[in-house]
Amino acid sequence: MYIEIDEFCSGLQTRNKAYSAIESYLSSITAARKNVSSTLKVDWFGKRRPMVFKSATSEIIPDEFEGVKVEWRLRTRPVEKKMIFLKSATGEERRYYTVAFHPKHWDVVKDNYLTYVFQQGKAIQKKTRQRYINMNKSGTWEFARLDHPASFDSFAMDPNRKLEIIKDLIAFKEGKEHYSKIGKAWKRGYLLYGPPGTGKSTMILAMSNLLDYDIYDLELATVVDNSMLKSLLIDIPRKAIVVIEDIDCSLDITEKRKTQREEDEDETDSDHDDDEGRGKSMVTLSGLLNFVDGIWSAIGSEKVIVFTTNHVDKLDPALIRRGRMDMHIELSYCTFQGFKVLAKNYLDIDSHPLFETIGGLLDKVDTTPVDVIEHLIHYRDVEDVKPCLESLIRTLETAKEAKEEEAITKAKEEEAVTKAKEEEAMTKAQGKKYNRSVLKRFLTAKK
Numbered sequence: 001m002y003i004e005i006d007e008f009c010s011g012l013q014t015r016n017k018a019y020s021a022i023e024s025y026l027s028s029i030t031a032a033r034k035n036v037s038s039t040l041k042v043d044w045f046g047k048r049r050p051m052v053f054k055s056a057t058s059e060i061i062p063d064e065f066e067g068v069k070v071e072w073r074l075r076t077r078p079v080e081k082k083m084i085f086l087k088s089a090t091g092e093e094r095r096y097y098t099v100a101f102h103p104k105h106w107d108v109v110k111d112n113y114l115t116y117v118f119q120q121g122k123a124i125q126k127k128t129r130q131r132y133i134n135m136n137k138s139g140t141w142e143f144a145r146l147d148h149p150a151s152f153d154s155f156a157m158d159p160n161r162k163l164e165i166i167k168d169l170i171a172f173k174e175g176k177e178h179y180s181k182i183g184k185a186w187k188r189g190y191l192l193y194g195p196p197g198t199g200k201s202t203m204i205l206a207m208s209n210l211l212d213y214d215i216y217d218l219e220l221a222t223v224v225d226n227s228m229l230k231s232l233l234i235d236i237p238r239k240a241i242v243v244i245e246d247i248d249c250s251l252d253i254t255e256k257r258k259t260q261r262e263e264d265e266d267e268t269d270s271d272h273d274d275d276e277g278r279g280k281s282m283v284t285l286s287g288l289l290n291f292v293d294g295i296w297s298a299i300g301s302e303k304v305i306v307f308t309t310n311h312v313d314k315l316d317p318a319l320i321r322r323g324r325m326d327m328h329i330e331l332s333y334c335t336f337q338g339f340k341v342l343a344k345n346y347l348d349i350d351s352h353p354l355f356e357t358i359g360g361l362l363d364k365v366d367t368t369p370v371d372v373i374e375h376l377i378h379y380r381d382v383e384d385v386k387p388c389l390e391s392l393i394r395t396l397e398t399a400k401e402a403k404e405e406e407a408i409t410k411a412k413e414e415e416a417v418t419k420a421k422e423e424e425a426m427t428k429a430q431g432k433k434y435n436r437s438v439l440k441r442f443l444t445a446k447k
């Protein structure tokens with residue numbers, strides 16, 4: 001008897017949890033086998049994780065459970081033509097496992113063995129869990145391994161605010177009972193806003209590392225309509241951070257596409273009423289609101305939703321009102337506190353005689369963390385500390401001078417405008433006076 005376990009759930013692009021559990025379980029028994037003459041594959045994701053051994057495709061992996069002998073095998077089959085858009089990690093092939101056993105053991109396999117394999121696999125996954133970043137493409141999710149060291153420890157921002165955010169995230173992660181008690185979906189929204197280069201993307205990665213959640217980077221520009229949005233959301237499992245970056249531009253794009261489509265439809269004559277796409281709507285603000293806290297928010301749980309923007313003032317207030325985006329986090333220019341974190345990260349120093357000068361300059365000039373990092377990144381050894389800091393100081397001083405010059409020019413311009421306005425007002429007043437005297441003379445003459 002054979003049981004087949006596909007990598008993806010039938011008809012869906014969702015990864016089959018049974019498949020991943022089997023993969024982990026088999027990897028552990030394969031690694032434990034000694035004196036095997038078969039070909040093994042090995043994946044290594046760095047020092048912090050154990051090596052993962054896998055059997056090559058079609059290699060038989062024997063196993064035994066309560067005296068029942070079974071044989072596992074990894075196989076592939078080509079993707080059906082009509083399903084070609086559903087690509088798995090192996091390109092146009094679909095992977096699946098088969099487990100073979102004598103039919104008389106059906107009950108043991110069905111009732112005990114498979115549960116045992118899934119549980120063991122899940123436990124191993126917990127230990128060796130690899131996180132993924134998922135990106136939407138043509139209505140499905142494509143994934144890549146996520147291995148970024150971003151952390152809150154190395155994130156430059158006001159330490160009190162940072163602590164507040166960390167506490168909030170941890171309270172969310174541990175808040176299952178709380179959410180169920182208050183009858184609210186187990187979700188939390190964060191709005192990250194600030195100029196480019198202030199760490200919005202980096203903070204999302206730090207969140208993912210802290211919570212141990214996968215990232216789902218939703219690019220609205222490629223989501224054709226609300227129904228595609230819905231089907232993408234259905235595929236997002238628990239423990240996920242759903243990100244929409246540059247939300248202001250994303251909505252712009254969808255609005256522009258909508259206008260363009262309406263124009264195109266106006267040009268189409270009535271013979272083409274059945275044209276593909278007609279009657280469908282684009283992703284709309286209400287679609288997004290539904291996603292955040294409407295009826296669709298009931299899809300799955302334990303999700304963090306993050307919107308980022310460089311222009312918070314451009315966003316529709318409905319989208320970001322408190323309760324939808326629970327926490328608004330401003331990421332701004334580098335403060336002295338932030339600089340000290342960066343100096344520790346990049347130069348491994350807590351203090352330096354030049355710190356005071358830098359602190360004074362940072363108070364006066366708007367500099368993003370990424371601009372500061374540009375100077376610190378050249379550090380190789382202790383000798384480089386001073387040149388790195390001096391290079392930063394030079395740039396900050398130049399920026400300060402430019403800012404002062406700009407302020408002088410602006411003040412001069414304002415003075416010129418005020419003077420011009422005053423002169424204009426005076427001329428008008430004189431004109432009125434003149435007109436009044438002419439009128440007086442005219443009236444006297446008439447009399």
Ligand SMILES: Nc1ncnc2c1ncn2[C@@H]1O[C@H](COP(=O)(O)OP(=O)(O)OP(=O)(O)O)[C@@H](O)[C@H]1O
Pocket residue numbers: 154155156157194195196197198199200201202203310369370373
């Ligand atoms: N606050 C910060 N703390 C530590 N590193 C930072 C910080 N801000 C930026 N960086 C560094 O600067 C680089 C750019 O930052 P990031 O891409 O996160 O900025 P962003 O705000 O998302 O920019 P954009 O709006 O252009 O997407 C990153 O490599 C990150 O390491």
